[in-house]
Amino acid sequence: MTSLAARALGLLCAALALVGGGYWWGHTATDNAWQAKQAKADQTVSKAIAKETKRADLAAASYLQEHLDQEDRYADLHATYQHLRRRAPLVVPGPVVVADCSRTPGPDAPGPEQRPAPDTAGDGGPVLTLAAVRMWNGALTGVDSPAGACGAAVATEGADAACAESAGLTLDDAWANHATNARTCAEDRQRFQHLIDYLNGK
Structure with a gap:
């Protein structure tokens, strides 16, 4: 009876050892698999x-x-344009419209109140020179490009005279272009700020 109890106890201990060993082996295998998976994820x-x-x-x-x-580029442009400004004006007087008063008007001629008023480019007000247009465009693009004959690749002796010629654009034209460029820059700034905020938020 004692030997039977001892045998039963031995079997019970063996079973417990097997269960404990299996648990330990399974736990170790799970740990190893998790560590391998974690190491792979960390590597990725x-x-x-x-x-x-x-x-x-x-x-x-x-x-x-x-x-x-x-x-x-802008430093080079600045030096080029400083030199250009010493040689050519930015504005010149615009053409003046002169009415021919030497002839006697016919019976069908319009009266003074019916004659069209001269446009602003023809009223003697200042107009931009080709030098001014060349510098304006260069400041916008960062590239020195010719405006008409001013700054053309084949420079001639009359290049300075060409830069001083009228471009036919008034100060009103320049202001309208400036307003358009300023609005475009403001829109770009707004878009870039939203993009920066979005990326910083991520």
Whole structure:
């Protein structure tokens, strides 16, 4: 009876040892699988971070180079245009409309109140020169481009005279163009600010 109880106890201990061993083995295997899965996930995240960091570094380097190039372009333009301003005016008097009063008007001629008023470009007010248009466009684009014969690639002895010629544009034309450009810049600033806020929010 004692040996039977001892045997039963031995079997019970063996069963408990098997159950405990199985639990320990299963727990260890689960831990190992989880650690392997976690290590793989960490590796994927690390690769993604490294890729994004490299992309950000390239974007920053590209921006910096473009910014420096733009500063150089505008510095060159400034020097060119300072020299141009010493040689050519920005505005000249506009053409003056003169009525021919030497002839006696016929019976069908319109009276003074019926004659059309001259436009602003023909009233003797100041008009922009080709030099002014060239400088205006260069300031907007960052590229020195000729305006008519002013700044043309084949420079002649009369290049300075060409830059001093009227472009046929009044100060009102310049102001209208400035207002359009200012509105466009304001819209761009607003779009970029929303984009910056969105990216910072992410």
